[in-house]
Amino acid sequence: MPAKLQGEMQPTIYRFKLGGFDVATIMDSKVIRSGLTPSFGGEAHAAEVKALAAANHIEADRYEHPFTPTVVNTGKELVLFDTGCGSLSAEHERLKGRLPPGQLVARLAQAGYQPEDVDVVVLTHGHPDHIGGLTKGGQLVFPNARYVIGATEFDFWNKGENVREARKFNRELYVKIVVPLANRATFIKPGDEVVSGITAVDAFGHSPGLLAFHIESEGKRLLAWADTCNHYVVAIQRPDLHLDVDDDKEKAVLTRKRVLDMAATEGISVAGFHMPFPGLGYVERAGGTYRWVPHSYQLNL
Numbered sequence: 237m238p239a240k241l242q243g244e245m246q247p248t249i250y251r252f253k254l255g256g257f258d259v260a261t262i263m264d265s266k267v268i269r270s271g272l273t274p275s276f277g278g279e280a281h282a283a284e285v286k287a288l289a290a291a292n293h294i295e296a297d298r299y300e301h302p303f304t305p306t307v308v309n310t311g312k313e314l315v316l317f318d319t320g321c322g323s324l325s326a327e328h329e330r331l332k333g334r335l336p337p338g339q340l341v342a343r344l345a346q347a348g349y350q351p352e353d354v355d356v357v358v359l360t361h362g363h364p365d366h367i368g369g370l371t372k373g374g375q376l377v378f379p380n381a382r383y384v385i386g387a388t389e390f391d392f393w394n395k396g397e398n399v400r401e402a403r404k405f406n407r408e409l410y411v412k413i414v415v416p417l418a419n420r421a422t423f424i425k426p427g428d429e430v431v432s433g434i435t436a437v438d439a440f441g442h443s444p445g446l447l448a449f450h451i452e453s454e455g456k457r458l459l460a461w462a463d464t465c466n467h468y469v470v471a472i473q474r475p476d477l478h479l480d481v482d483d484d485k486e487k488a489v490l491t492r493k494r495v496l497d498m499a500a501t502e503g504i505s506v507a508g509f510h511m512p513f514p515g516l517g518y519v520e521r522a523g524g525t526y527r528w529v530p531h532s533y534q535l536n537l
């Protein structure tokens with residue numbers, strides 16, 4: 237008897253030490269999306285994006301889009317950055333097939349954590365793939381957590397002024413899922429500390445108040461940049477291209493350039509929510525722009 241074909245098997249949990257902290261990146265889910273172009277750069281830059289894809293050995297017509305929250309155990313508190321897609325696609329007809337079912341809770345358990353163990357949930361921003369796992373059937377998924385939310389982001393979605401057409405449903409979700417958490421939330425701005433060793437960084441643009449986070453323990457540093465860059469080739473090698481899902485496109489370009497420059501200059505490790513799993517790497521300067529260098533073993537030593 238020949239051995240049975242087993243199909244694909246891929247890692248979804250990665251844990252390492254950052255000084256005195258345990259850090260894990262956990263893939264909540266992923267989708268295959270069609271077309272890097274026109275999402276990145278619009279029709280005007282289609283040929284350039286296709287050429288860039290070919291030069292980097294990836295298809296231009298289909299790309300893998302992972303959703304990978306980061307969880308940090310400081311030894312005192314368990315801090316979860318974003319919650320993945322949750323059961324949004326099951327609970328909302330219009331999201332069926334657009335967002336995958338979130339697996340975060342099951343995979344957190346594989347990493348040794350129950351939902352009750354999460355002390356702090358940090359929301360980098362209010363897009364569906366980041367807030368979807370906060371509730372299930374109207375119940376809080378992380379019942380003991382306090383919430384840390386960017387003040388600018390919260391005000392934008394809560395007030396609901398100047399929400400573009402494509403984000404109107406996103407605003408409905410935010411009002412339903414996040415606004416009720418206000419009474420157990422701390423609202424922060426760039427430069428503020430979440431817990432000792434974790435500080436917010438201005439990454440406004442992709443969403444009105446997107447926050448990245450510096451995570452530091454015993455001199456080891458990690459930048460969790462959330463959605464500052466949404467594709468490991470196009471957004472990093474061409475940070476100037478507008479992206480359809482960026483809410484403030486010009487500000488997103490300026491933020492990408494500033495954060496990429498900082499990551500390259502300081503040589504720090506980066507965790508990116510939409511970078512290829514385990515979502516960890518470095519930014520290096522290349523050809524007048526930047527290049528994503530995937531993590532190999534640097535964080536394991």
Ligand SMILES: [Zn+2]
Pocket residue numbers: 363365366463509510
């Ligand atoms: Zn996202």
